[in-house]
Amino acid sequence: DGGITQSPKYLFRKEGQNVTLSCEQNLNHDAMYWYRQDPGQGLRLIYYSQIVNDFQKGDIAEGYSVSREKKESFPLTVTSAQKNPTAFYLCASSGRTAHNNQPQHFGDGTRLSIL
């Protein structure tokens, strides 16, 4: 089945540690996104990538880093500079069209907590 796979489902970070969240898609989508969701809040955009080897900061990029070396993969690293990393992280992808009429498809998320 085509879709987006996020792993792990649950992740724990120690003080001063960097952790990497995986996102893989087999939908042949050009664009990929990372969002953060806090309780009772909507999703906030961390980073997005419209094409391989290119990505842009979203609204809350500080303390995070990404890479886009392959079309199907868009890993997110939560660095030690992110002081409040506890949240639900969602990865999404969409086809890139001139008319912006492609909905975003989401993975099932990774819940990150601090030890």
Add this chain to the structure above:
Amino acid sequence: KQEVTQIPAALSVPEGENLVLNCSFTDSAIYNLQWFRQDPGKGLTSLLLIQSSQREQTSGRLNASLDKSSGRSTLYIAASQPGDSATYLCAAMEYVNKLVFGAGTILRVKS
């Protein structure tokens, strides 16, 4: 800066009732308006996408409308069922593929 607000924050209705969820946005210069469903601990599922040039979209028991001039969208759910219980999020697309989300409406349909 675009802001998206959803009212009510939570809603509880008996099974079979028709209901309306509201979404408002501050900047009318949007490419489209999207509605999503989120089940507890899960990702988002796309329900409806309304292009800025459209007034409404329908899928089964769901109907979404868009009024750009007033900055409003509504999601109408007909004949609600317990399986409709979830959080419903709306999102406005500001520019190429950048979505701004509301905080969501938590819906509970009682059997």
